Amino acid sequence: MGDSVTATGRIEIDFERCKACELCVPACPKVCIGMGTAINRQGYASAVFERPDDCTGCAICAETCPDACILVWR
Amino acid sequence: MSAPPGKARFSKAVYARPRSLVDVKSHFCPGCHHGTIHKIVAECIDRYGLREKTIGVACVGCSVFLYDYIDVDVVESPHGRAPAVATGVKRAQPDKFVFTYQGDGDLAAIGTSEIIHAANRGENLSVIFVNNTTYGMTGGQMAPTTMLGQKTSTTPYGRDFRGDGYPIRMAELLAGLEGTAYSARVAVSTPAQIRKSKEAVRKAFEMQINGMGLSIVEFLSTCPTNWGMKPLDAQKRVLGEMSEYFPLGVFKERVQADFA
Known part of the structure; x- marks a missing residue:
């Protein structure tokens, strides 16, 4: 993660804040986000940053997230 | 989550939580557009640096917890009375920025009189109206904006216009009033719509800053819990059925104030 040559950005999903609504999954134009299996303290299986190599740091996922739990860096 | 190793490489923050949004967990259901x-x-x-001079007015419903989530002073008003309370706040302190944040059971049902008269008086306020076609907090009863045929806890066989009337289009209704400066309907179901809705809220806030009159932005929102849908299906409903009945767009935009 981060050492990828192709990525031009990076996101971080707040594991404890995510409510697993899945809105960010189809929002990502590069399909970088998937749903995880680990359950957080709220009882939801948080979304995970599955394919960091394709991330462009466009921040569309972060704008879509209703709980503002995605941070984006470029 | 520990800091990812890529931090040094991508160090420019492109998107972070807005400063005015308090860093707490919200009570909203997963996928709720209120967030x-x-x-x-x-x-x-x-954007307009209004945090220190803003007074929000919240009503009753899921929207009430505005005071926990937005880092501004908030007055809590009785059900539907936000435009009336906001009128008082704005008249007493005209240099403050005043906005109301209301749901559809609040603005379109019990508060219809207040919003119509506040708009008709041309009060210099901004109104954020969240239309999710149901009373979310109290258990999904029928609201005036409930779609025909929609099953709610008080219309178990679907809303029928013969007994329950038709859904109200508030943005168009308020656009017909002389005192309204800006009236728009937006949605937040796709990234493009989110950006357009930001534009609409910016316009609405500018109307108040320029003293043009009442500005209202109606948001088409989901209520996955009370609709009995997954968040993604609920978004599809907004894009399909709801956007057909409640067309998106700007219905009124005043270019010049009535008074010099």
């Missing part, structure tokens, strides 16, 4: 709309409002408050 997105809170974020848009907080971003617009940040």
Whole structure:
């Protein structure tokens, strides 16, 4: 993660804040986000940053997230 | 989550939580658009540097917890009375920025009289109206904006116009009033719509800053819990059925104030 040559950005999903609504999954134009299996303290299986190599740091996922739990860096 | 190793490489923050949005966990159900709309409002408050001079007015419903999530002073008003309370706040302190944040059971049902008269008087307020076609907090009863045929806990066989009337289009209704400066309907179901809705909220806030009159932005929102849908299916409903009955767009935009 981060050492990828192709990525031009990076996101971080707040594991404890995510409510697993899945809105960010189809929002990502590069399909970088998937749903995880680990359950957080709220009882939801948080979304995970599955394919960091394709991330462009466009921040569309972060704008879509209703709980503002995605941070984006470029 | 520990800091990812890529931090040194991508160090420019492109998107972070707006400053005016308090860093707490919200009570909203997963996929509820209230969170997105809170974020848009907080971003617009940040954009105009209004945080220290804003007074929000919240009513009753899921929207009430505005005072926990947006870092501005908030007055809590009785059900539907936000435009009336906001009128008082704005008249007493005209240099403050005043906005109301209301749901559809609140603005379109019990508060119809207040919003219509506040708009007709041309009060210099901004109104954020969240239309999710149901009373979310109290258990999904029928609201005036409930779609025909929609099953709710008080219309178990679907809303029928013969007994329950038709859904009200508030943005168009208020656009017909002389005192309204800006009236728009937006949605937040796709990234493009989110950006357009930010534009609409910015316009609405500018109307108040320029003293043009009442500005209202109606958001089409989801209520996955009370609709009995997954968040993604609920978004599809907004894009399909709801956008057909409640067309998106700007219905009124005043270019010049009535008074010099």
